[in-house]
Amino acid sequence: MHLNVILAQTMLGLSAGVFYAMLSLGLAIIFGLLNVINFAHGALYMLGAFVALIGYSYIGPWLGYDDFHLGFWWALIVAPVVVGCFGMLIERFMLRRLYQFDHIYGLLLTFGIALILQGLMSRYFNVSGTAYGGQPDSLSGIVNLGFMYFPTYRLFAIVVSIIVCVVTWFVIERTSLGAVLRAGVENPRLVEAFGINVPRLITLTFGFGVGLAALAGVLAAPIYSVSPLMGANLIITVFAVVVIGGMGSIGGAIVTGLALGLVQGLTQALYPPASETVIFFIMVIVLLIRPAGLFGKDTAS
Amino acid sequence: MPELLRIRDLNAWYGESHVLHGVDMAVNEGEVVTLLGRNGAGRTTTLKSILGLVDKRRGSIQLDGSEVINRPTHRIARQGLLGYCPEERGIFSRLNVDENLNLPPRLSRHGMPVEEIYAMFPNLAERRRSLGTQLSGGEQQMLAMARILRTGARLLLLDEITEGLAPVIVKTLGETIQQIKQRGLTIVLVEQNFHFAAPLADRHYIMEHGRVAEVVEAADVEAKEAHIKRLLSV
Known part of the structure; x- marks a missing residue:
């Protein structure tokens, strides 16, 4: 096989992998501090894409200003903030009541929230998808990478996602703010006994993880069509990524997300029929050999 | 009083x-x-x-x-x-000595400066970049004490x-408590x-x-x- 074909598939794999990375990163951050597997993550990713879509195509006419469009650059900021605040309300008024019970209740609640969000959006929007028209002109067209012509927007999405992942990793692993978060993951009661408002830390952390999902949703909007089920389809793969990487490792979530995107892209080139299942195949192998995941600590008790 | x-x-x-x-x-x-x-x-x-x-x-x-x-x-x-030192010492394994020391927020203006703390616990000063789990039991205990002295508790x-x-470490701890007491804590x-x-x-x-x-x-x-x-x- 020609090297250029492999490089081309690597780029395509990467452009899926960055979405896996951003979503599994948010899931890992949330799981670390809340011990909740956020099943609503896919729905909140979808909501992020819809904030961009509604902001661009619908909100103007709804408010009676037909010419108003919330641009893509604004959506990159507004959607994570709006969805992040929505997430913080969910945490503050629903999830928080469940911490005293088994983790399974948090999972059930978030699963229910995901179903409600998908159902509500399906009521008002086309399930087979709506095109997002807000992609800026500066990002349209293609660039020559030397070995292939690649859509400018996809390259932009890859670069932005990787920057966001690296900055998030750096803040958590290398700064004093991140030290509070790492300590909170390990022993929240003691962190609170030092005078740190841990309940507020948990709310903000959930909001941040959910905001990452919304940001991924906005970045996805110009690539995929915006549909109420876009998150439900993606999240199944993302959960496989999380299982492979192991819960709770920040760097592990990013690396696994990118790597599995690449694996998927290369499988597409080498043996296309397996490209949809290869991640689940890897998941089975990893679970047999390392049940805690590639980067997970074995805490079987 | x-x-x-x-x-x-x-x-x-x-x-x-x-x-x-x-x-x-x-x-x-x-x-x-x-x-x-x-x-x-x-x-x-x-x-x-x-x-x-x-x-x-x-x-x-x-x-x-x-x-x-x-x-x-x-x-x-x-x-x-309040400055709390739990029985299991509560040193965070994913944080290094410096991060453990600086984790608790300052509660008042009367906390000991970090350099003074390292002068009081010279063993810790040599291990500032070590992770919490790499410390001996005695060093962990020193760190757990040092951590709450910094906050001004x-x-x-x-x-x-x-x-x-x-x-020998118990004796050092006794001397540390005497010093802390003399500071009026x-x-x-x-x-x-x-x-x-x-x-x-x-x-x-x-x-x-x-x-x-x-x-x-x-x-x-x-x-x-x-x-x-x-x-x-x-």
Whole structure:
């Protein structure tokens, strides 16, 4: 096989992998501090894409200003903030009541929230998808990478996602703010006994993880069509990524997300029929050999 | 000396199990008091109850005159200027020595500067970049003490700080407590080791079955030594 074909598939794999990375990163951050597997993550990713879509195509006419469009650059900021605040309300008024019970209740609640969000959006929007028209002109067209012509927007999405992942990793692993978060993951009661408002830390952390999902949703909007089920389809793969990487490792979530995107892209080139299942195949192998995941600590008790 | 901590009729529960049955004690500013007693007498639970780290508590806990029994843990710590050193030391394994030291927020302006702390604990200074789990037991204990000295805490709650440590380290800890006391800090010390506690404390609370069974002033320790040892023996 020609090297250029492999490089081309690597780029395509990467452009899926960055979405896996951003979503599994948010899931890992949330799981670390809340011990909740956020099943609503896919729905909140979808909501992020819809904030961009509604902001661009619908909100103007709804408010009676037909010419108003919330641009893509604004959506990159507004959607994570709006969805992040929505997430913080969910945490503050629903999830928080469940911490005293088994983790399974948090999972059930978030699963229910995901179903409600998908159902509500399906009521008002086309399930087979709506095109997002807000992609800026500066990002349209293609660039020559030397070995292939690649859509400018996809390259932009890859670069932005990787920057966001690296900055998030750096803040958590290398700064004093991140030290509070790492300590909170390990022993929240003691962190609170030092005078740190841990309940507020948990709310903000959930909001941040959910905001990452919304940001991924906005970045996805110009690539995929915006549909109420876009998150439900993606999240199944993302959960496989999380299982492979192991819960709770920040760097592990990013690396696994990118790597599995690449694996998927290369499988597409080498043996296309397996490209949809290869991640689940890897998941089975990893679970047999390392049940805690590639980067997970074995805490079987 | 003003009264810093006053506990009245404190009851505490872990889940369904009722652990404290009406504890009463008082600590004045600048004092060192100990909670002595056998395992399971309720000493650690008394410390945890002050911080709200039990499942349920009733009675009264006053810090510097204001009632805190219904407050959340982080507000109690800030309002009472508390420094807590838990029994398991609570060194965070994913944080290095510097990060562990700088984790607790400053509570007042009277905290020790980091350089002064490293001068007090030279072993830690050499290991600033080591992760918490790479430290020896003695170093972890030093770090757990150093960490709360930095915050400017006024009332230190120290739980079994000598447990499982070599005699030479226990001796160093004793000297550290003396230095802290001279700085005017107030200390509540949960201790198993009476010989460690006796020369340091102004007063001993001997606990039994979730209550204070006896209060012994430092001046009476010699006269009552046989009696105290009988209460503490297993």
